[in-house]
Amino acid sequence: MLKAYQYRLYPSNAQERKLEATLETCRRWYNELLAERKTAYEERKETIGKYEQLRHVKDHKTASPWAKIVHSHVLQGVVSDLDKAFQAFFRRVKTGGKAGYPRFRGSNRFDSFGFKEYGNGFKVDGRRLRVTGIGRIAVRWHRQIEGRIKTLRLIRKASGWYACFTAEYEPTALPATGREVGVDVGIASLLTTSDGDTTPKQGWYRREQAKLRILQRRVARRSKGGSNRRKAVVALQRQHERIANQRKDFLNKQAHRLIAQYDRIAVEDLKITNMVKNRHLAKSILDAGWGSFVGRLHAKAEEAGRVVVEVNPAYTSKDCSGCGYRFEQLTLKDRWIDCPRCLLSLDRDHNAAINILKRAGNVLWELSSSIDGFSQEAAGL
Numbered sequence: 001m002l003k004a005y006q007y008r009l010y011p012s013n014a015q016e017r018k019l020e021a022t023l024e025t026c027r028r029w030y031n032e033l034l035a036e037r038k039t040a041y042e043e044r045k046e047t048i049g050k051y052e053q054l055r056h057v058k059d060h061k062t063a064s065p066w067a068k069i070v071h072s073h074v075l076q077g078v079v080s081d082l083d084k085a086f087q088a089f090f091r092r093v094k095t096g097g098k099a100g101y102p103r104f105r106g107s108n109r110f111d112s113f114g115f116k117e118y119g120n121g122f123k124v125d126g127r128r129l130r131v132t133g134i135g136r137i138a139v140r141w142h143r144q145i146e147g148r149i150k151t152l153r154l155i156r157k158a159s160g161w162y163a164c165f166t167a168e169y170e171p172t173a174l175p176a177t178g179r180e181v182g183v184d185v186g187i188a189s190l191l192t193t194s195d196g197d198t199t200p201k202q203g204w205y206r207r208e209q210a211k212l213r214i215l216q217r218r219v220a221r222r223s224k225g226g227s228n229r230r231k232a233v234v235a236l237q238r239q240h241e242r243i244a245n246q247r248k249d250f251l252n253k254q255a256h257r258l259i260a261q262y263d264r265i266a267v268e269d270l271k272i273t274n275m276v277k278n279r280h281l282a283k284s285i286l287d288a289g290w291g292s293f294v295g296r297l298h299a300k301a302e303e304a305g306r307v308v309v310e311v312n313p314a315y316t317s318k319d320c321s322g323c324g325y326r327f328e329q330l331t332l333k334d335r336w337i338d339c340p341r342c343l344l345s346l347d348r349d350h351n352a353a354i355n356i357l358k359r360a361g362n363v364l365w366e367l368s369s370s371i372d373g374f375s376q377e378a379a380g381l
């Protein structure tokens, strides 16, 4: 199994110049490859694929003094990145979405390059990261890497340079808890479980959003092209990055908590949720990173031998979890439900979470038999 780790880098001025130069070489190479594909198609209706372009790397290194000093894996990585952009484009064409042909990248639209083999172009060297052509870069190792490092990607962000590693490791199953849970996502509280737990109000989120608005206004006030505007833009980008990091961290913790406590977890199917619930809610769910939260939940579940099921969310809020009575008149403002038939009186999201768990019932138990076998095996039972 692969896991990603990201660390802040502290390159010296000379190293930073080399990182920037490598990025620029990659960007030009990317645009060159894209131009090649584009012309071949427009003039000769030919498709040039990844493998054909990979064969150009050697020639490119002899032809360009800039490419010469860049590791061939990095240049090959650019070919793969472009190919991925094309694959995504073809997928969108097929599914009939807004296609968007891959575009040429300007200097502020190209942010990373990568290595694919540990020990070939990069290596952890004491407390530093040795990268061919760049040097030994200082790293803030804020957490330990578990398993064997496979790849490295160097990323430029508004706040500086980062190293993103993938490492391969053997997952260990968590001991079974014998508990299951339904999770509802809402506006009042991000997550509510069928046990009635809610995530506390996120004070930091409102504070950080307020700061964001101040920075946005500052950018808008500054005149275009001036150095003050540029500074304001960087400050704004940093704030976006800061919020994204905090949110990621928060959702990661929530996913971790659920996985630790429950064997089986039921959540709403996001794709359907967006259609069923109103647009305002859909937006706040997207803002809250619900999609990446569910993704993380699945990933952690797989590691730990847990089960995650996504269910159809239709009427989970409007049906009584006690007797099935449907509250036709319920609006988003109503935070509490009182059932006239079975007299159930419950927080609206809590009721929804119970419905989600119920709906997942059969699926969960079917899946659980195979998973139980797995976790017992892993636990040596």
Ligand SMILES: [Zn+2]
Residues within 6 Å of the ligand: 320, 321, 322, 323, 324, 325, 339, 340, 341, 342, 343, 344
């Ligand atoms: Zn009822």
